[in-house]
Amino acid sequence: MDIFKVLTRGASLKKANDAAKPADFSIANDKSNDHTKADEINVSKELDFFHNKRIMRSVENKKKGSDREQTMIVDDEKETIEQTIDMQPKIANEEDARILRKSYKGNISGNDIPLPIKSFEDLITRFSFEKKLLNNLIENGFTEPTPIQCEGIPLALYGRDVLACAPTGSGKTLAFLIPLLQQTIDTKETQGLKGLIISPTKELANQIFAEAVKLSQKIFLAKKRPLQVAILSKSLGAKLKNKAVSNKKYDIIVSTPLRLIDAVRNEALDLSDVRHIVFDEADKLFDKTFVEQTDDILNACNDPRLRKSMFSATIPSNVEEIAQSIMTDPVRVIIGHKEGANANIDQQLTFCGNEEGKLIAIRQMVQEGEFKPPIIIFLESIVRAKALYHELMYDGLNVDVLHAERTQQQRNKIIESFKSGDLWCLICTDVLARGIDFKGVNLVINYDVPTTAQSYVHRIGRTGRNNRHGKAVTFYTKLDALAIKPIINVMRQSGCEVPGWMDGLSKLSKREKETLKKGESRVERKPISTVLRVDRIKRKRKQSMIEASKRRKQEEK
Numbered sequence: 001m002d003i004f005k006v007l008t009r010g011a012s013l014k015k016a017n018d019a020a021k022p023a024d025f026s027i028a029n030d031k032s033n034d035h036t037k038a039d040e041i042n043v044s045k046e047l048d049f050f051h052n053k054r055i056m057r058s059v060e061n062k063k064k065g066s067d068r069e070q071t072m073i074v075d076d077e078k079e080t081i082e083q084t085i086d087m088q089p090k091i092a093n094e095e096d097a098r099i100l101r102k103s104y105k106g107n108i109s110g111n112d113i114p115l116p117i118k119s120f121e122d123l124i125t126r127f128s129f130e131k132k133l134l135n136n137l138i139e140n141g142f143t144e145p146t147p148i149q150c151e152g153i154p155l156a157l158y159g160r161d162v163l164a165c166a167p168t169g170s171g172k173t174l175a176f177l178i179p180l181l182q183q184t185i186d187t188k189e190t191q192g193l194k195g196l197i198i199s200p201t202k203e204l205a206n207q208i209f210a211e212a213v214k215l216s217q218k219i220f221l222a223k224k225r226p227l228q229v230a231i232l233s234k235s236l237g238a239k240l241k242n243k244a245v246s247n248k249k250y251d252i253i254v255s256t257p258l259r260l261i262d263a264v265r266n267e268a269l270d271l272s273d274v275r276h277i278v279f280d281e282a283d284k285l286f287d288k289t290f291v292e293q294t295d296d297i298l299n300a301c302n303d304p305r306l307r308k309s310m311f312s313a314t315i316p317s318n319v320e321e322i323a324q325s326i327m328t329d330p331v332r333v334i335i336g337h338k339e340g341a342n343a344n345i346d347q348q349l350t351f352c353g354n355e356e357g358k359l360i361a362i363r364q365m366v367q368e369g370e371f372k373p374p375i376i377i378f379l380e381s382i383v384r385a386k387a388l389y390h391e392l393m394y395d396g397l398n399v400d401v402l403h404a405e406r407t408q409q410q411r412n413k414i415i416e417s418f419k420s421g422d423l424w425c426l427i428c429t430d431v432l433a434r435g436i437d438f439k440g441v442n443l444v445i446n447y448d449v450p451t452t453a454q455s456y457v458h459r460i461g462r463t464g465r466n467n468r469h470g471k472a473v474t475f476y477t478k479l480d481a482l483a484i485k486p487i488i489n490v491m492r493q494s495g496c497e498v499p500g501w502m503d504g505l506s507k508l509s510k511r512e513k514e515t516l517k518k519g520e521s522r523v524e525r526k527p528i529s530t531v532l533r534v535d536r537i538k539r540k541r542k543q544s545m546i547e548a549s550k551r552r553k554q555e556e557k
């Protein structure tokens with residue numbers, strides 16, 4: 001497979017341009033489905049992050065940039081005298097770096113590793129960083145970098161390939177977005193696609209796109225052209241194909257693999273100028289579901305300077321092998337335990353005896369006030385997700401269900417209502433297990449035990465994000481004796497209390513490891529319901545009568 005082909009080393013860092021940047025700006029974005037129109041965003045206020053500073057000079061002490069003196073001119077209408085402000089980077093040497101890395105359990109390996117940053121201001125002192133990008137960070141409340149950002153941003157700015165594994169909710173998105181935006185600004189070419197971000201799901205692609213839009217406001221490239229970010233939606237794909245939109249219009253595109261490949265095959269997009277490619281949820285993109293598509297994408301990006309970044313909360317060793325083989329002199333960044341669960345999540349296991357026991361457990365949680373919204377419940381299949389939805393809806397709970405059979409419009413609407421607090425409990429399949437950043441989810445319930453430790457880490461990672469506390473409860477029955485073992489190990493590794501009697505239970509034999517590796521631990525489960533068959537029929541009849549009455553009322557209106 002071509003994926004194992006080693007491509008040439010990534011792009012070199014260039015200085016930011018000092019082109020005059022007008023006060024007003026607009027960014028045209030082609031958003032997915034419900035946002036198909038190009039949007040104009042006008043921002044009038046600019047945060048004066050650098051007041052009083054006229055010129056900042058810093059000598060980059062690091063090996064790679066030690067011979068460069070960097071100068072950045074900052075507007076200050078009142079002052080006419082140029083001042084030199086000596087801003088020392090907070091991390092000035094290997095000892096500082098060692099102490100910082102120890103504080104966040106950072107394990108960084110590779111050749112010639114650059115120093116981390118300790119604050120976003122270090123980006124100014126060490127790199128010719130775009131002032132407006134920094135302002136956008138501050139304006140959006142990002143004042144201090146998270147550990148993965150401390151490491152990932154300078155690495156990428158030095159043009160290194162990066163393989164990064166950091167806990168769920170720890171800020172990986174900005175760790176790859178910030179340098180990608182900066183390097184797009186640095187690229188001298190005025191037109192053409194320079195950056196690609198690949199995500200396994202549309203929901204996650206939408207979310208990354210929204211972050212990229214926030215951070216790219218007021219940023220102009222050469223000839224006062226605003227930096228253009230787009231999500232490759234169905235409609236944008238069609239417009240590119242019919243040449244209604246130029247394929248040179250966008251600087252950065254966020255896409256799912258298949259949609260991007262379609263656009264390349266239709267000659268709607270040319271990836272030959274792409275200089276940076278980011279694989280978010282890299283282990284998913286390099287597993288058997290996506291690996292061929294990912295390979296096709298890499299083959300279409302044939303600029304020898306292509307820089308590659310891979311990010312995930314879980315990077316199993318087989319994926320790491322592939323990653324190492326396609327990257328050039330990568331730096332490997334591990335924050336905390338590799339593949340460990342986020343330490344802010346209180347993890348629990350609940351034995352439910354059998355399938356009926358799971359429903360009873362949920363109802364008990366409701367009665368005892370432990371069912372505190374917002375809640376996400378994960379199930380292993382669409383059929384089961386739908387069945388649980390009907391059960392809980394019948395119980396009068398504020399629930400909805402999201403899975404691959406729902407239309408994109410329905411999916412977007414459900415996500416919006418969950419984000420806004422209108423919807424309290426979201427039932428879903430693994431389609432929402434990765435990357436989605438719902439703020440303040442209180443509780444994640446694994447109604448069905450996930451089949452891999454990785455899936456478990458991502459699912460429960462929908463709570464406990466951005467240093468908040470969260471809770472995850474995993475239901476299991478006798479049938480889950482094997483699947484529960486890797487989960488017990490994750491729990492123990494992340495410092496959660498595991499009853500002593502589970503120690504023996506968690507040991508995996510060689511054969512069991514093989515079964516799990518092949519994904520053969522899935523079990524046959526009884527359908528979800530605590531209701532007798534005769535009652536179920538009555539209930540179904542009642543439900544269809546209610547729906548018919550609703551339809552009639554709607555028609556009368």
Ligand SMILES: Nc1ncnc2c1ncn2[C@@H]1O[C@H](COP(=O)(O)OP(=O)(O)OP(=O)(O)O)[C@@H](O)[C@H]1O
Nearest residue numbers: 142144145146168169170171172173313435437466
């Ligand atoms: N420097 C920062 N300061 C404050 N908040 C931040 C910072 N960086 C990221 N965040 C916030 O932290 C939350 C989690 O970030 P993000 O979605 O990037 O996590 P992640 O590591 O990609 O998680 P996952 O593995 O689940 O994809 C987001 O709400 C994001 O806005």
